[in-house]
Amino acid sequence: MIARGNNKKYIFKESIDKGYFIKQLKESIEGMNYRIFGYILMDNHYHILIQTMDKKLQEIMHQINNKYSKYFNAKYKRVGHVFQGRYKAILVQDERYLIWVLRYIHQNPVQAGICQTVSEYKWSSDIFYRRGIKGFVNVVN
Template sequence: MAYKWRIQRIGGVYHIIQRGNNKSSIFREEVDRGYFIKLLKKYKKGLGYKVYAFVLMDNHYHLILQTLGAKLQDVMHRINLQYSRFFNSKYERIGHVFQGPYKSILVQDEKYLFSLIRYIHQNPIKAHICTRVEDYKWSSDYFYRTNYNGLVDIDLILNMISQNRKHAIATYKDFISKRIINSEDSIEEITCIREGAQEEIKKAATEKTTRPSLDDILKMIIPDGDIIQDIKDGKRYRNLKKYKVQYINKALEWEYTQQEIANNISLKQTAINYLINN
């Protein structure tokens, strides 16, 4: 079956669902879950994305991510590929770990975002693993409950509830404890979002996703001004190739065209295409 290209945008908030192949377990031991969390941390630092929620079940996982500097398919490809290699090597197996491509849903409404976070955190209860959200170790609930802004970026959600952090956490705990059946169960009943929060979040998202200029991208990648100038002048020194490739890939992630990228570094579009593929 041909791979279906995903239409996604940098800055989008996505609910990710990934299941095990044939509904098989993808996490057999706690060490497996720990390794997956390690990958989330690693690629968050390297690719630039925010984690708003997660839960790791036996045969599937849920994530809520906001992409910033990279496209979602690049983020998920790296995480799933690296984890699959780890899993197959550890358990001396071959074949697919995951059941096809991940499912992604763009989250465009703050009430839906809240309902998803509750649904995700209540997954272990639904699976009869525990009776309270806080008793399950492998979810992002701990970060919100303890005001720990580490792997999980808790500020967005808690600030939407209240600017008073103590009150926000107390309201979060009460909200999360209300039992639901599915992710869309009580969206209209969500009243804990403070007035004015929606516009602030929209403004913040816009600020975070402003596309850098092509020259800014060069400066992000290359600290040496002389090297930048050599690249801008179209020079073809061998030591410049790795910088050009990094620059081109990052510019493509920000949805610049090959022609725009070529014009900025005094190359032809055919040269850009060659550098990408060689």
């Protein structure tokens, strides 16, 4: 799943914005009942590898994007759309493709020239995999 900033503008202007978004993801998991297998927060977009359970993806994404948009607009004293249209979702049906998508997500900042290695980028689920950290990310073995 990917969501981009409206007109390719930044949706995360400061580190605190990314921290807020991650906190929101953690908090909404229990109430919305979904699993996160990976994520990356770039300045003007984000990717989340998510598995829905009993809620529809559109309900989950509406809650996540709506709450973040309200935060962003209030913080930066602006109005209007934060995200460019609806999120884009791609169905993952097998484990090989799941691993490929996860690698693609984690490689995003390297491909964008932001860092040289995946492990250098702070705003990604890579650390859960690299260090075997248990948390809100469901690590794929």
